[in-house]
Amino acid sequence: MAALQRRIGPARFAWVFLVPNLVIFGAFTYLPIALNLVYATTGGLAVLPGERSFVGLENFASLLDCKNYLDPSSCSKDLFWRALFNTARFVALQVGFMILFALITALVLDRKIRGRGFFRGVFFYPVLLSPVVVALVWRWILQREGVLNAWLVAMGGEPVLWLMDAGWSFFWVVFVSIWAHMGFYTLILLAGLQAIPKDVYEAAEMDAASPWRVLTRITLPLLMPTMLVVIVLALIKGVQTFDEIYVLTGGGPGSATMLIVQYIYETGFAAQPRLYGLAAAASLLLAGLLMILTLLQLRLNRKSYRG
Amino acid sequence: MATLELDRVVKRYGSLEVIHGVDLEVPSGAFCVFVGPSGCGKSTLLRMIAGLETVSEGEIRIDGVRVNEVPAARRGLAMVFQSYALYPHMTVRQNLAFGLENLRTPKAEIARRVAEAARMLRIEELLERKPRQLSGGQRQRVAIGRAVVREPEIFLFDEPLSNLDAELRVQMRIELKALHGRLGNTMIYVTHDQVEAMTMADLIVVLSKGRIEQAGPPLELYHRPANLFVAGFLGSPKMNFLPVRPAEGGVRLEDGTLLPLPGTALGFAPLTLGIRPERLLLEGAGPGSIEGTVRLAERLGAETYLHLDTGAGALTVRTGGEAAARPGERVPVRLPGEACHLFGPDGRVIRCAPRG
Numbered sequence: 001m002a003a004l005q006r007r008i009g010p011a012r013f014a015w016v017f018l019v020p021n022l023v024i025f026g027a028f029t030y031l032p033i034a035l036n037l038v039y040a041t042t043g044g045l046a047v048l049p050g051e052r053s054f055v056g057l058e059n060f061a062s063l064l065d066c067k068n069y070l071d072p073s074s075c076s077k078d079l080f081w082r083a084l085f086n087t088a089r090f091v092a093l094q095v096g097f098m099i100l101f102a103l104i105t106a107l108v109l110d111r112k113i114r115g116r117g118f119f120r121g122v123f124f125y126p127v128l129l130s131p132v133v134v135a136l137v138w139r140w141i142l143q144r145e146g147v148l149n150a151w152l153v154a155m156g157g158e159p160v161l162w163l164m165d166a167g168w169s170f171f172w173v174v175f176v177s178i179w180a181h182m183g184f185y186t187l188i189l190l191a192g193l194q195a196i197p198k199d200v201y202e203a204a205e206m207d208a209a210s211p212w213r214v215l216t217r218i219t220l221p222l223l224m225p226t227m228l229v230v231i232v233l234a235l236i237k238g239v240q241t242f243d244e245i246y247v248l249t250g251g252g253p254g255s256a257t258m259l260i261v262q263y264i265y266e267t268g269f270a271a272q273p274r275l276y277g278l279a280a281a282a283s284l285l286l287a288g289l290l291m292i293l294t295l296l297q298l299r300l301n302r303k304s305y306r307g
Numbered sequence: 308m309a310t311l312e313l314d315r316v317v318k319r320y321g322s323l324e325v326i327h328g329v330d331l332e333v334p335s336g337a338f339c340v341f342v343g344p345s346g347c348g349k350s351t352l353l354r355m356i357a358g359l360e361t362v363s364e365g366e367i368r369i370d371g372v373r374v375n376e377v378p379a380a381r382r383g384l385a386m387v388f389q390s391y392a393l394y395p396h397m398t399v400r401q402n403l404a405f406g407l408e409n410l411r412t413p414k415a416e417i418a419r420r421v422a423e424a425a426r427m428l429r430i431e432e433l434l435e436r437k438p439r440q441l442s443g444g445q446r447q448r449v450a451i452g453r454a455v456v457r458e459p460e461i462f463l464f465d466e467p468l469s470n471l472d473a474e475l476r477v478q479m480r481i482e483l484k485a486l487h488g489r490l491g492n493t494m495i496y497v498t499h500d501q502v503e504a505m506t507m508a509d510l511i512v513v514l515s516k517g518r519i520e521q522a523g524p525p526l527e528l529y530h531r532p533a534n535l536f537v538a539g540f541l542g543s544p545k546m547n548f549l550p551v552r553p554a555e556g557g558v559r560l561e562d563g564t565l566l567p568l569p570g571t572a573l574g575f576a577p578l579t580l581g582i583r584p585e586r587l588l589l590e591g592a593g594p595g596s597i598e599g600t601v602r603l604a605e606r607l608g609a610e611t612y613l614h615l616d617t618g619a620g621a622l623t624v625r626t627g628g629e630a631a632a633r634p635g636e637r638v639p640v641r642l643p644g645e646a647c648h649l650f651g652p653d654g655r656v657i658r659c660a661p662r663g
Contacts (some may be wrong), residue, residue, distance in 0.1 A: 199392035200395075202359050202392065203392040204394075204405075205359065206379050207380065209380075210409065217405070223398040
């Protein structure tokens with residue numbers, strides 16, 4: 001090695017270490033990105049890029065072709081818009097409630113309660129599970145012959161088709177997703193809470209602040225930088241949701257719980273004919289959305305460090 | 308203004324007792340300083356008075372009323388924290404007003420008190436700034452302002468100057484003392500700095516290992532320390548301590564010199580002689596004269612501290628700024644009998660030097 005370094009010089013020697021990583025990163029990240037651009041601007045059903053005809057922005061135009069953007073059925077690719085609307089609704093509900101519950105949980109676990117370590121473990125545990133395992137466990141609970149219905153019948157009630165009803169299945173999709181990810185955000189918020197100096201609370205105690213005033217005027221404002229990071233992280237992860245829901249409901253009933261990633265997957269790989277161009281265009285639109293959210297997170301992060 | 312009484316106050320954490328039955332009476336309007344090395348329990352005691360720590364045993368009374376169970380905010384106290392503990396997301400004005408808003412004080416009254424405190428502490432032009440935009444001294448003023456607006460009966464200060472640089476510390480010391488003169492409130496002040504204690508206190512309480520070693524006016528403690536700990540803790544440079552044995556008509560130093568101390572019955576046990584650096588004389592004639600070698604001369608301009616090695620032990624002498632002695636030189640030093648304290652084997656004082 002030393003001999004090689006002497007022969008080719010330290011600057012070139014650096015490449016010896018960088019090349020393996022560059023090759024792997026190039027093959028599995030940059031090349032697919034480039035290919036995705038190629039597919040997004042070509043049409044036809046051929047798999048090999050060389051056999052596909054250039055169509056410019058036709059795939060994007062077709063995805064964005066709507067008479068009324070608020071009504072998916074007026075769009076030529078109505079499923080794309082339904083998936084988009086589902087994603088928006090899912091993300092709004094999932095992120096909103098998850099952060100609310102995570103905050104409440106973190107506030108409770110921040111106190112000196114009995115068995116605090118145990119409860120912290122309990123709330124974090126689902127984060128360690130594979131998303132497919134999470135979905136399978138809950139499908140087992142929610143299916144027609146599942147645990148929940150068995151319990152309902154035992155209590156003298158009627159079984160409910162939890163995953164066959166559009167409203168219920170959307171509820172459960174949000175619920176399961178919150179259950180699976182809440183622990184992670186609870187942990188971050190807990191760290192944020194514990195970073196608030198104890199003497200500020202003592203000063204508030206001397207200042208006769210009621211518990212409610214302490215929460216709203218001291219704790220929450222001081223937690224805000226952490227909160228913003230958590231919100232953006234959860235938004236990004238929420239938009240990317242796929243595996244849990246795909247295994248739990250398969251996007252059904254109908255397209256009631258189909259989110260944007262699942263639409264891309266099905267359009268490109270599962271449905272016949274395989275519309276690679278359309279899927280690639282949709283994934284680029286999604287990438288644009290995620291990019292905006294990531295930039296937002298970076299900015300907030302920098303701001304909170306400065307603060 | 309209010310009196311403060313501690314009656315056999317004990318603090319335990321589980322089975323560990325850190326305050327062992329403290330008795331103290333602070334008269335109304337006094338500036339009382341708790342001083343002691345770190346870990347002596349002075350901050351714990353202050354936090355118990357504040358209501359931030361529970362009292363394990365005994366009673367704390369403010370104006371004669373037991374307050375053990377009274378929540379911190381209702382004891383009529385205000386506290387200035389060592390770290391200032393300002394609310395970082397609020398402006399200075401909001402920091403000052405927060406406590407009054409919690410008490411539902413009328414808006415006009417809040418505005419009046421904030422303006423008055425800001426004027427008194429000269430932070431008027433800082434009112435719209437956030438704490439992170441302030442210097443250490445300005446933050447300190449805001450922290451004091453937050454206590455002042457509450458118009459408390461008793462002010463509590465927990466090492467408020469320890470985060471400031473030396474120059475600012477001297478300045479704030481003077482301002483705090485002036486504030487006490489103007490408001491006239493009872494103030495309890497915790498510090499580990501004996502200079503702060505000596506310069507600011509009406510009443511010094513020296514604490515060690517969870518017990519009061521001695522309480523009294525600064526000069527009383529300086530001149531009549533009750534034990535070795537207080538004698539060694541107050542004063543800079545420290546009091547000199549030499550091991551001595553009782554002898555006929557006085558005590559014998561380790562080098563054999565007889566130091567006459569008339570009229571003292573001393574028994575037989577080994578004793579400790581204490582003498583302050585400013586009471587030692589650099590002269591050879593007279594009783595109690597010995598010789599020493601200068602190990603180090605610390606020249607401060609107005610005065611010089613000579614560190615001597617003698618046959619009786621190490622001595623520090625405070626002398627004039629132009630002292631000629633150089634390291635390695637032999638110099639005579641005399642211990643005047645009337646300047647000597649004597650402490651028994653248990654550390655308690657047997658004989659105090661008369662003032663002079």
